Amino acid sequence: MNYDVAVLIGRFQPFHAGHCSLIASALDRADRLLLLLGSHRCAPDTRNPWSSEERERMIRAALPADWQRRLEVIPIRDHLYSDNLWLAEVQQKVLAATDEEDRVLLVGHRKDRSSYYLDLFPQWDFQDVPLNSDVHSTAIRQAYFSGADDSQWASHVPEAVRAFLTDYRETGRYRWLRQEADYIAGYRQLWSVAPYPPTFVTTDAVVVQSGHVLVVRRRVRPGQGLIALPGGYLNQQEMVVEGMLRELREETGLKVPKPVLEGSIADRHVFDAPGRSQRGRVITHAFLIQLKGGVLPSVRGGDDAEKAFWMPLADIYAHEDSFFEDHVQIIQHFISRI
Template identity: 30%
Template sequence: MGRFQPPHAAHVGSVQHALKHAPRVLVLVGSANLARSVHNPWSAPERTGMFRSALRDGGADVRRVTFRPLPDDFDAERWAAAVREQAAAVFGPAAALALGGFEKDASSAYLRWFPGWSRLNVPQTPGLNATDLRRVLFGGQALPAGVPAAVQAFLSAFVSTPAFARLQAEWQAVTVARAALPPGLHLTEERWLWRAGERVALHTRLGPIGRGLWELPGCQLPPGEQPRAGAEAVFAHPARSLVAPAAAHVFLGVPPPAFGFHSVPLATALARPRRFFEDHHVILTRLLGLD
């Protein structure tokens, strides 16, 4: 399981290593429900295509590799349950399963969330990090070694698209916003969820971060300001926000007049998770009991 943003030689090597020890390998391409952002620039089909081509170029038998998209619920238990369901659907409920990976950092804690599965330790490739590859790409620098040729070809074409131009502007804006915050600061948001019949109130972002995406009406509070009481729920997953850790206090009802919004058919909003900023589609579906 991974985001593979983008796939690189260490990811390819992990699957090649797994193919030496198992007849079939399942690759779950994570965050498949999230909009393009500097954290998740490429869709699940785009990442699958890059990954599959890189494996084929490396001599792997791609007929033995199954790719499946995996949404991000920003909830560890839900996410782990979805992984187990995917594995059972592909291999069968009684299959003997091994989870391949190596302990990179705290984000690798999920490797311990599947008791009963055996472990396949994958050799670590030093010096490769998808975060650094994104930084180089959006910074206009040459990609380093370790990016498979198929991935390089895709990225070379991608930099000429409008999507790349928007993401590069977002990268610069996120970098500036992070630099302006004191170290270790946790942000607070107030958001409103208002459903009127079969329509829901949404706001379209206009700034460079998340431009054009839908969000729940509301705002980020100034540092040190406390949210009002009465929130229906608080969403504070450490990976939910692009700029810095942020807790969203979500209220049910009509948003205050200061926050502009427009009415969107609920069916349209539910069907388009990748049109939403950060985790706002997850918040919408969870609070409406539709997840």
């Protein structure tokens, strides 16, 4: 059966030979292809190093001209804590790009547990495409950012992608990501001797006042220079609330009495997506502190924070690709409830 539209969902970090075969299979079965590009506007790290624009350039440069004419690239955001929000965005984007009578085919490859999303679209036919290669983007990124010899990754990507990645190594962003990769590798090595994989507990404070949220710019790795919520690891001998208030004061110097802060806690939630941090399994307890309107209290960076400042809520999404880990989604969770 020939379809009007094929849908292919992925991050393509980077685009490799296996992805190329998926596109070929999709275009064999459909007149045109909607390529949904995941992790849109994520802050760069070694899991999502390239922006949506950079990935689209890679993909288009690697494909024949006649394939490109039948291809539409549509970025979509991640929603770590709500499959339904993610599904709604996918459905909305596909609906906007198709006609009501179009026959739609979802194309994909079931590689592991991360492919569960392929079963979430019963309204479309599905084609599972086996890949001739066992290449994975994760292995390519690990070799590329470890400084390994090109032979360990270059043969797995199209020539145009190889050229892009070779040029990219001369950029400041590559050097920053390489340092991040080295830090993460060293951090994981420190814990590799533990008798079982460790689970870390952290706290984060979402302090909101007069349409602003209190944030910091990170002084240390990982995420050096990125915007983050004030927070950090829980000490062994403190309660979670105590740890949150301690980190808040250490990183921002917020001049609000402790009883006022405690009395202004309006909500709390645990954020535990298994892949939320590249350091390992990190579960954070986040608290919403809703302060009364008025003049914003003075703040200053301290401890692990290079700078502390009040950000207007309207600016969060303008800067979402500069936020550390899942902190935009943590903020979004709370401010949607205020």
